[in-house]
Amino acid sequence: MKRALLIVIPYVLFLFIILPLSATTPSAAAETRSVHAQDEPYFAACAREGLNESECAGRLIWFKATAGNDRFHTYVFQQRVGVLIDWYRVLRSDQRGDRFRAWGIINDPACCTPGTPDCPAKSVDETYGMDWCPGDEELLGYVGRTGYRDPACDFRDAPLKEGDEHGPADQRQSACDLKFGTSTGALGIRKFPNPRFDKTAWQRLNRSLASWAGYNRPVAAAGAGEAARSHLQDGAIEPPFLIGTACGSCHIAFDPLNPPADPANPKWENIKGLVGNQYTRISEIMVSGMPSNTLEWQMFAHARPGASDTSAIPTDQINNPGTINALINIAKRPTFAGEQVMKWRKAASCAGSSDEALCWCEPGHDGKCWKKSLEQDTAHHILKGGEDSIGALEAIQRVYFNIGSCSEQCWMNHLSDLRQLDPQQRGFGQMPFNIGQCRRDCPNFRAIEDRLPNILDFFMSAEAHTTDLRVARENQRRTTMPEARYSEQDLVADLEREFGENAVARGREIFANTCARCHSSQPEAAAGQFASLDFHRIDPGNGLREDWLGNDRNISASEVGTYRCRALHSNHMSGHIWQEYGSETLRAQPPDANVREPGDGGRGHYRNISLLNLWAHAPFLHNNALGPELCGKPRHTGNDFYAMRPRYVDGSSRKLLPPDQQPACFEYDPSIEGRYRLYKLSMHELLNPAQRAPKVTLLNEDITLRIGPRLWDGTAKEKLLGFQLTIPSEIDGRGVTAGTLGNFQHKQFIVDLVRAKTGAQELEASLIQRFGEDTGGKVLGDLKAIADELIGQPNALVEALKARPYLIKQVYSSCTAEIENEGHRFGEDLSEADKKALIAFLATL
Incomplete structure (x- = not known):
C-alpha cells in the first residue's frame, strides 16, 4: 500500500427570499433572480459593516470563490494523492445540529435541513442527503447534466482602481472562473452539480438517493490489521456533487462582539469573515474518509482545533500544524522596507523581451503584461516564520493554490511524491511552483489575481477591526437593556475587582518593561523607549489602534523556546515548492545556531505575533497548544476526535497519563464570557510554565x-x-x-x-x-x-x-522536538500579583 507513505480553509433591497424548489432546467430570468437571492445576506453584511464597493466585492470572493478546486477535492486529492474525504460524513443534513461540535463548522444561516418547517426541500432525497441552500432550485436540476451556469458569472465587479498599470480598460478574467457554486450548508464549503452523476447507479449502490451508505461502505473487509477500502476511492462511482472550498472555510467564524446564542444555529449578524475559526477541525475533514489505522489519519488528523498543517499536501516532511490566522487591524500591520524581492510585476508591455519566463502579455488584451524582476520592495512578513514575504497580494493568492486551485495545471507535478524513492526521477523532491506558467495556463489563477486588490481591501475594512472586551460586554448588556453603557472605566473597575487594586495600571508597566520589545509596533518600542508608550492610542485618521501589538520581526526559535518544528518549515527555500513566494532577504537569514536540525535557507525563526484582542483568541502559541485542550463533545461519538486522541503525557513525555489523570478539556464556548474564561486559563499556563502538564501527540493505533x-x-x-x-x-x-x-x-x-x-x-x-x-x-x-x-x-x-x-x-529526523506546549517562559519570574496584573492589562487590549 504505497499510498500510505503520504503524510499526510446601499445594495440591500430586501431580506432573504426563498424561491420555490425546481428540478427542471431554469430560465435565464429565474437564474438571475436566484443568484441575487443567495447574495442578499452578503450585501446586507457589507451595509452593516460599512464596506465600500471594492471591500464588498472582496468579501464575496473570500466567502464563495473556490477558483476551480472542486476538481481537486473530488478527484485529484482522492485519486492522485490517495487521501479520501468523506464529504457526506462531514456535511450530512441530518447531523447539521452536530457539525459545529464535531468539525468546528460554521453553519450557513441561509440553509436548512429538508423536511423542516419553511425549508423549500421537503425530503433529503431531493438534495442527496445534504442541506438545501439558496441557488439549489437551479443547481439540483443540473445534477447528472451539463450546462450549469455558475452564479459567479453574475458577480458584479467593483470599479477598477485609478492608475492601474494595465490601463483604464476592464480586462479582468471572466468572473465565471471564480467558481462560486452554492453553499453546502457549511460556510466556505461550496458544491457544484456533477454532470457525470448516474442516478440509477447511485440508487442501486445506496438503495436511496439520500443515502451514501454504499458509497462510503468498505468494499472489502479489513484483514490482518489492514485498513478497509471503500468506494470513495473508486473512480467508477461518481457522487452527485463536486465539493470545493473557499479561503473563508478556515477564516469565517463567530463575531467575538456578537456571538450566537446557539452555535449550531447562528444568524448572519453573528458571523465575520476574517476573525479566524479557532474551532475548525480542517485536518480531520480532509482525512474524513480514511480509517483511523492508516498512516494518513495518524499523521494528519492531529492538529488541534483552529490549527492546520498547511504543508501536509505540499509536504516538507516536517510535522508543523499552525493556527488559523486572525486578521485584525491589517492596515496597521508592520511592513519592512528594502527587502530583496524577485517577483512578477505589472507592466504595460514586454518591449525588448521575448522570453515568456521573464515577461508575458496576455493574448487578446491590450497592455496587460507581467514582468519578472528583482527589486527592493516594502513587504509584510506573513507566515509563522516570516515566509510569504514578497507582497500581501501574492500571499493571498498562494492560499488558493494551497487549497487546490489550478492543481492539475500548475501544482501537483511540482510536489514531492513520497512513493518515489529514486533520486533520479521526477517527484523525488519538490520543484518550485511557477507563477508565470500558472498565470498563462490556468484561467482560475487570472480570475483571482485580477481581483486580489478587492480581497486586500476587504482585509483592510471595518470587518477586520478590533473586537475589544469592553465593546463585547457592552453589546452583551444591550441584549436586555438597549441603552446600556459599559465604558473603559467600567472594564477597568471589573478587572481590578477580579485581579486586585491598580492591577490594570501595574499590568501596563509590566507589559512595557517585559513584553513590548516584541509585542509593540510603535517606533518608540523599536528604539527601546517603552516607558512612554500608549498601547491604546487611536489613529485619528482612521480610528484604528496605532499599535498592532506585535513587531512581526523574527526571533530565533531557541530564544522563544516553543515547539520548533514549525520554524524549520522548508517550503519557501530555494528549489522548494513555494520558492517564488519567499524573498531573498528571508532566505539570507542565518540559521539558529542553537537548533540541532538543519536550519538553512532562512529557517529557524518565529515572528513576534500581534496580541490584539488576546482575550478572544485563546489557546495560545503557533499551534494552539498552550492552554486547555478544546473539545466539542459531539453527540455522534464517532466524530469525537478529542476523546480518540488525548494529549497529556507523563514526565517521560512518551506515555499518556491515565484517563482519570488527564486534565479536563474545555468544551467549545464562543460566548463572550466563555472566551474570557479560556483566556484566563491560557494566560495562567503561559506565565506558569513549571505547572504545565506536557502535551505530546502519540499514535493511538498500530x-x-x-x-x-x-x-x-x-x-x-x-x-x-x-x-x-x-x-x-x-x-x-x-x-x-x-x-x-x-x-x-x-x-x-x-x-x-x-x-x-x-x-x-x-x-x-x-x-x-x-x-x-x-x-x-x-x-x-x-x-x-x-x-x-x-x-x-x-x-x-x-x-x-x-x-x-x-x-x-x-x-534522519527533520525535527526532534516532542513537547508541543513548551517554551515562551517570559514572565515566569514575576510575582503572583504581577502575573495577575499582566493578565488584567492584556484583557483591555
Missing part, C-alpha cells in the same frame, strides 16, 4: 502497511508480491509520537541504505561531515547491518529500526 499488490476475488485476499509492515503505537511500553513518523526523512534514509552497500566510502565521508567522526562512523555501521538484515526478509525493517531508534528519531 498502523499496518501492505507493500505490494494483491488480488481479491470477493471472498478471500491473496498477496502476490511484497510484504506487510506494522508500525506499533508503542515500543517497550512507550508511545510512538506522530512526529517520529511525520518527520522521518525516509527518502534520505533509503538512499543512504543503498549507498552503504554500493558506495560506502563516499557515504562515510558525507556522514562524518554531517555528524562528526564518531557518530558518522556509527551510522554507517548500522546502515550496513540493516542492509544485511533485510536481504531476503524486507519486512524486518521495523524491527531493525526499533533496535536502532536513534536513526529515525535523530539522524
Whole structure:
C-alpha cells in the first residue's frame, strides 16, 4: 500500500427570499433572480459593516470563490494523492445540529435541513442527503447534466482602481472562473452539480438517493490489521456533487462582539469573515474518509482545533500544524522596507523581451503584461516564520493554490511524491511552483489575481477591526437593556475587582518593561523607549489602534523556546515548492545556531505575533497548544476526535497519563464570557510554565502497511508480491509520537541504505561531515547491518529500526522536538500579583 507513505480553509433591497424548489432546467430570468437571492445576506453584511464597493466585492470572493478546486477535492486529492474525504460524513443534513461540535463548522444561516418547517426541500432525497441552500432550485436540476451556469458569472465587479498599470480598460478574467457554486450548508464549503452523476447507479449502490451508505461502505473487509477500502476511492462511482472550498472555510467564524446564542444555529449578524475559526477541525475533514489505522489519519488528523498543517499536501516532511490566522487591524500591520524581492510585476508591455519566463502579455488584451524582476520592495512578513514575504497580494493568492486551485495545471507535478524513492526521477523532491506558467495556463489563477486588490481591501475594512472586551460586554448588556453603557472605566473597575487594586495600571508597566520589545509596533518600542508608550492610542485618521501589538520581526526559535518544528518549515527555500513566494532577504537569514536540525535557507525563526484582542483568541502559541485542550463533545461519538486522541503525557513525555489523570478539556464556548474564561486559563499556563502538564501527540493505533499488490476475488485476499509492515503505537511500553513518523526523512534514509552497500566510502565521508567522526562512523555501521538484515526478509525493517531508534528519531529526523506546549517562559519570574496584573492589562487590549 504505497499510498500510505503520504503524510499526510446601499445594495440591500430586501431580506432573504426563498424561491420555490425546481428540478427542471431554469430560465435565464429565474437564474438571475436566484443568484441575487443567495447574495442578499452578503450585501446586507457589507451595509452593516460599512464596506465600500471594492471591500464588498472582496468579501464575496473570500466567502464563495473556490477558483476551480472542486476538481481537486473530488478527484485529484482522492485519486492522485490517495487521501479520501468523506464529504457526506462531514456535511450530512441530518447531523447539521452536530457539525459545529464535531468539525468546528460554521453553519450557513441561509440553509436548512429538508423536511423542516419553511425549508423549500421537503425530503433529503431531493438534495442527496445534504442541506438545501439558496441557488439549489437551479443547481439540483443540473445534477447528472451539463450546462450549469455558475452564479459567479453574475458577480458584479467593483470599479477598477485609478492608475492601474494595465490601463483604464476592464480586462479582468471572466468572473465565471471564480467558481462560486452554492453553499453546502457549511460556510466556505461550496458544491457544484456533477454532470457525470448516474442516478440509477447511485440508487442501486445506496438503495436511496439520500443515502451514501454504499458509497462510503468498505468494499472489502479489513484483514490482518489492514485498513478497509471503500468506494470513495473508486473512480467508477461518481457522487452527485463536486465539493470545493473557499479561503473563508478556515477564516469565517463567530463575531467575538456578537456571538450566537446557539452555535449550531447562528444568524448572519453573528458571523465575520476574517476573525479566524479557532474551532475548525480542517485536518480531520480532509482525512474524513480514511480509517483511523492508516498512516494518513495518524499523521494528519492531529492538529488541534483552529490549527492546520498547511504543508501536509505540499509536504516538507516536517510535522508543523499552525493556527488559523486572525486578521485584525491589517492596515496597521508592520511592513519592512528594502527587502530583496524577485517577483512578477505589472507592466504595460514586454518591449525588448521575448522570453515568456521573464515577461508575458496576455493574448487578446491590450497592455496587460507581467514582468519578472528583482527589486527592493516594502513587504509584510506573513507566515509563522516570516515566509510569504514578497507582497500581501501574492500571499493571498498562494492560499488558493494551497487549497487546490489550478492543481492539475500548475501544482501537483511540482510536489514531492513520497512513493518515489529514486533520486533520479521526477517527484523525488519538490520543484518550485511557477507563477508565470500558472498565470498563462490556468484561467482560475487570472480570475483571482485580477481581483486580489478587492480581497486586500476587504482585509483592510471595518470587518477586520478590533473586537475589544469592553465593546463585547457592552453589546452583551444591550441584549436586555438597549441603552446600556459599559465604558473603559467600567472594564477597568471589573478587572481590578477580579485581579486586585491598580492591577490594570501595574499590568501596563509590566507589559512595557517585559513584553513590548516584541509585542509593540510603535517606533518608540523599536528604539527601546517603552516607558512612554500608549498601547491604546487611536489613529485619528482612521480610528484604528496605532499599535498592532506585535513587531512581526523574527526571533530565533531557541530564544522563544516553543515547539520548533514549525520554524524549520522548508517550503519557501530555494528549489522548494513555494520558492517564488519567499524573498531573498528571508532566505539570507542565518540559521539558529542553537537548533540541532538543519536550519538553512532562512529557517529557524518565529515572528513576534500581534496580541490584539488576546482575550478572544485563546489557546495560545503557533499551534494552539498552550492552554486547555478544546473539545466539542459531539453527540455522534464517532466524530469525537478529542476523546480518540488525548494529549497529556507523563514526565517521560512518551506515555499518556491515565484517563482519570488527564486534565479536563474545555468544551467549545464562543460566548463572550466563555472566551474570557479560556483566556484566563491560557494566560495562567503561559506565565506558569513549571505547572504545565506536557502535551505530546502519540499514535493511538498500530498502523499496518501492505507493500505490494494483491488480488481479491470477493471472498478471500491473496498477496502476490511484497510484504506487510506494522508500525506499533508503542515500543517497550512507550508511545510512538506522530512526529517520529511525520518527520522521518525516509527518502534520505533509503538512499543512504543503498549507498552503504554500493558506495560506502563516499557515504562515510558525507556522514562524518554531517555528524562528526564518531557518530558518522556509527551510522554507517548500522546502515550496513540493516542492509544485511533485510536481504531476503524486507519486512524486518521495523524491527531493525526499533533496535536502532536513534536513526529515525535523530539522524534522519527533520525535527526532534516532542513537547508541543513548551517554551515562551517570559514572565515566569514575576510575582503572583504581577502575573495577575499582566493578565488584567492584556484583557483591555
